[in-house]
Amino acid sequence: MISSLNYRRRKYLETAALSDALTGLGNRRAFDLDLDAILRHVTRQNAGFTVTVIDIDGLKAINDSEGHDSGDALLLSHDRTEDLQKVVASMSARVKRTTDILRADSFPRAGASFGLAPFPQEGRSGAELVHLADERMYSRKRLTRAEQPV
Secondary structure (H helix, E strand, O other): HHHHHHHHHHHHHHHHHOOOOOOEEEHHHHHHHHHHHHHHHHHHOOEEEEEEEEEEHHHHHHHHHOOHHHHHHHHHHOOOOOHHHHHHHHHHHHHHHHHHHHHHHOOOOOEEEEEEEOOOOOOOOHHHHHHHHHHHHHHHHHHHHHOOOO
């Protein structure tokens, strides 16, 4: 009985340590562990993959103006290689479709920005890939803001 209880507690703590309480998705700690495992695997297989960083535009504004319940609703409202040009075009189309759905579904200021970094072409470590994808996401975010009317 006690060992079963300890096991369940350990599993609960492990899940809590590796996932977001709201979405149930893996958190940054889980991401880093998964990224390390993927890097080891693709290196052994002499394969590649692409790190994608996506940031939801307008989430802070929604949280500030409409409350965190609305921001949470936005996070939960939609389900979650080839050469890089095709991946970017495909990702852009998916982000646009999702953004259109979110805007039509009571979140008119919502949007998303993303950045991609392919392994091994543009980075050899998880940290390098995440940093590059993050930089590209923020660059895209700045371009999007510059294109929006004031």
